[in-house]
Amino acid sequence: MxxxxxxxxxxxxxxxxxxxxxxxxxxxxxxxxxxxxxxxxxxTTAPTGDGPAWLGEVIVHGQDILRPLGRPYAPPVETVTAVAEFFAARDFAVNSRTLVKGLELRADDGPFTAGTGPLVTGGTLALTMAMAGRVTFCDDLTGPGVAMLRSRCTS
Structure with missing residues (x-):
């Protein structure tokens, strides 16, 4: 509150x-x-009951800080998968669902898959960060849908 x-x-x-x-x-x-x-x-307190949304805030903004500093850190795939599933299913803090509409996302390091359309493949973290609009993570993705995803990313 x-x-x-x-x-x-x-x-x-x-x-x-x-x-x-x-x-x-x-x-x-x-x-x-x-x-x-x-x-x-x-x-484990979150402003709302959407724990994966707030976990996404930590993961996304953590990567926003760490990646430019050259300090790579990949949270556990299981943790990032929960955020990826949340982002693919709804627009909340970011327009993630809208951003990936018409694309098939498939993680190559875990169980995450979502959507239909041109394929975008990569690590769960890179897919999650791209869903959060972070265009630099598109460099870590492959597939015929990457160009479309890249054009929709904002930062």
Whole structure:
């Protein structure tokens, strides 16, 4: 509920919302901030009941940070599969379902498959990141549907 109230108060401006929430969680020192985050590492609380959506936030934004820094990290395939299935089934935080409409997605490292149409194949993480609109992950995909997917990605 606090998340929704904050978003309403920010008039659905994510920048304002994020600055407000960051200020709430920032400690007096970097060490205090880190200690606060470490204290909630095992938390499973999400703003709504859509756990895979919020897990997707962690995975997608984690990759947004790590990949440009040259620090590759691939979460467990089972974890990313839950997010991929969620993204393929609905538009939530990103227009993922719309982005892959008319394409067949097939992971080559796990059980994820979705859709029909020109085939796009690759790792579950790359497929998930492409569904989140991250065009650079299209470089990790193959198949006749990649060009269409790439043209639909935004960042």
């Amino acid at each position: 606090r998340w929704l109230v904050s978003m309403l108060g920010a008039r659905f401006d994510p920048g304002t919302h994020n600055r407000r929430r960051l200020a709430e969680h920032r400690g007096a020192t970097p060490a205090e901030t880190l200690a606060g985050y470490r204290a909630i590492v095992s938390s």
